[in-house]
Every structure is written in C-alpha cells, then in structure tokens.
Amino acid sequence: MADIYINNGDELFAMTRELLDASGAARLFAAGQCVLVKPNLVVEKPPSEGATTHPEIVEAIIVFLRELGVTDIVIAEGSGVGNDTTRAFSVCGYDRLASGYGVRLLNTQKDEVRTVEVAGHSLGICAAALDADAIVNVPVLKGHCQTWLTCCLKNLKGLIPDREKRRYHTLGIHDPVAALNMAVRPQLHVVDAVCGDRTYEEGGTPVQTDQILLGFDAALIDSYAATLLGYAPEEIGYLKRVCELGYGQYADDSTEIVEFHKDRRRTAELPNRDRVRQLARHVDADEACSICYALLISSLNRAGTPKHGEIIHIGQGFRGKKPGRYGSGDCCRGCDTYAPGCPPKSKDIIAMLRGME
Numbered sequence: 001m002a003d004i005y006i007n008n009g010d011e012l013f014a015m016t017r018e019l020l021d022a023s024g025a026a027r028l029f030a031a032g033q034c035v036l037v038k039p040n041l042v043v044e045k046p047p048s049e050g051a052t053t054h055p056e057i058v059e060a061i062i063v064f065l066r067e068l069g070v071t072d073i074v075i076a077e078g079s080g081v082g083n084d085t086t087r088a089f090s091v092c093g094y095d096r097l098a099s100g101y102g103v104r105l106l107n108t109q110k111d112e113v114r115t116v117e118v119a120g121h122s123l124g125i126c127a128a129a130l131d132a133d134a135i136v137n138v139p140v141l142k143g144h145c146q147t148w149l150t151c152c153l154k155n156l157k158g159l160i161p162d163r164e165k166r167r168y169h170t171l172g173i174h175d176p177v178a179a180l181n182m183a184v185r186p187q188l189h190v191v192d193a194v195c196g197d198r199t200y201e202e203g204g205t206p207v208q209t210d211q212i213l214l215g216f217d218a219a220l221i222d223s224y225a226a227t228l229l230g231y232a233p234e235e236i237g238y239l240k241r242v243c244e245l246g247y248g249q250y251a252d253d254s255t256e257i258v259e260f261h262k263d264r265r266r267t268a269e270l271p272n273r274d275r276v277r278q279l280a281r282h283v284d285a286d287e288a289c290s291i292c293y294a295l296l297i298s299s300l301n302r303a304g305t306p307k308h309g310e311i312i313h314i315g316q317g318f319r320g321k322k323p324g325r326y327g328s329g330d331c332c333r334g335c336d337t338y339a340p341g342c343p344p345k346s347k348d349i350i351a352m353l354r355g356m357e
C-alpha cells in the first residue's frame, strides 16, 4: 500500500474511482456503517471558482460506498462564517447529488454540538462527526491568506459551529485546528486539486491543475500539498503542531507515491505569496476570522492598496475599541469608517477602499 495516490485528468468521476480501487480503500468500510462525507463548501460558489469540492468526486465516493453495502451516507458541511450552507449545497450541486442517490445532507450548523476535551482544549464538535462509523474527508487543495494552505487538516472546521470557528481565531487558529484533528480522525482523504485557488480560500482566481489525491494520513497529504504550493511543511502552523503532538508526520523521501496518467499532468504557477504579504502590510489584524481576512485581502487586490498608506483594522480583538480610521467587519464598528457585516461583503469593502481620501 502506498502513502499517497495521485491521478491526473479531467474525468473526475473515473479518476476518483480509479484511486479508490487502486488504494484498497474498500478495506476501511463495512456494510451497515454510517459514513460521513465532508466536502469543502466554504462559500456559495460553484467548484469552477476554485473554492469548493467538485460533486463528481463525491458522487464517485457514494457509488463506491454503496457497492460495499454502506447505505447510511451523510454529506456534512457547515460553510464559512456569513455563508449559507443550504444555499452552498444547492449552488455546488449537492442538492441534486443527494436526491439522485438518496443520501442525507447535513448542515452542521444545525446539528447537536458536543464538547470534547483534547490537547488542553475544550472543543465543541458536531455530533454527527463524533457518531459516524467512518469519515471521508474531501477537501479542496488551495491557498489561505492566513495559514498559506488549506487542505485535509483545516477542512474539518466545517464540522464545528460558527461560534467555535470565531473562537478558534481568538486562540491563534493553529492550536485548535490541530486539536480538532486529534478529536476527529477521518479514515480516508480524497483531495480535489482540480482547480483550487492557490491564494484565496474563498476562490475567484482558480488555477487548473486537474489532479485528485488520495491518502490515509492527513498530515502526510497536507505536507505534500504544501510543497505543491511552494511552502515548506513547517510553514503551515497547524500542520507543524499536529506533527509535534505525534498525530502525523511530514512527507519525505520515504513517502511512497503512486501516480496515474502522468502524461496528463499540467503545470501551474506557484501562488504569489509576496503579493499577499504586500497587501497584508495595509492590514492590522487581531483575531480576524479566516473568511473575513481573505475578503479584505482579495478586496485590496482588486481595489488597489490605499494611496496614503492607511491601515485597515480587522478582527475580534478590536471589538468595543476605536483602533483607527478604517475597519473591515462589524468587529471594527468603532472605526470612523468601516465596511459593515459579519463578515462584510466584498463590494462594501471595495467601496470603502475606493472611497478613502
């Protein structure tokens, strides 16, 4: 058995099936189990935008599980703060998938929440994730403005309520994400690396790479994924923490990788991390939620940086304070001018940026 399996091409259903068969993933499941499938539907945008999981990949997993006698399948997700999960299910094609195959859709924001004590953290986690017999994690390989990478480990944030997502950012994000991955351990990871946005987790600038990855160890896959985006695994804080805690290991020369259809490989430019860093110089962030921060960075990219070097404040750490002239999001309502919303809309952030004197 190899550590990571990779397939190349644009036939997503067939590619996924080939990986599932070749990897021997069938041994992980048994008839009569309840299997939770966790895609990434962080925003209400179709997969072609580079932020959400292609439903054809999940469809191949459902068919595979059904053939193994697994009848109780639930597709579970809680979209990013400020996004409507029900709408994301519809926009991303999961409504049709669920009705076509008779599987359940679960908005984890409406699920019971249970507390789990792990690695010094008290974490609220949706009950379905704790009760499932097995979990198949189906993230998108993409960039992230705060953590540089989001793939297997970070995708589990969709299994916690919004209040927990916000709280994670008050704890510096990396530690609680690592702890979450100690509490919830998917048996299988199938990574959508078809056209992930290599810079912004909310998509908008997809890069076509036409790959799907499969593996069993989230840290191993994430460390390999980090190198695909040009990052050293140690640069990804939550990944580093997981490995420090002994719950995973980085891919290295001994990692066995099996790749199919290498002739269909596509090349892709690395993300422009310098651009993100340059834009971030105009931001003063204190406990900012991921989606809020990403919206501000991508809006700065579209609207241009402030002419006179003004700083835009953002984050829960500024609640009830007057940090400066400009802010983004309701947490910064104490600023003279701010883009309202939790998170604010891109158009309102851009209007504020363009209106700066």
Ligand code: SF4
Pocket (backbone or CB within 6 Å): 081, 166, 287, 288, 289, 292, 314, 315, 316, 328, 329, 330, 331, 332, 341, 342, 343, 344
């Ligand atoms: S306004 Fe504050 S709480 Fe709301 S998304 Fe932004 S940082 Fe998070």
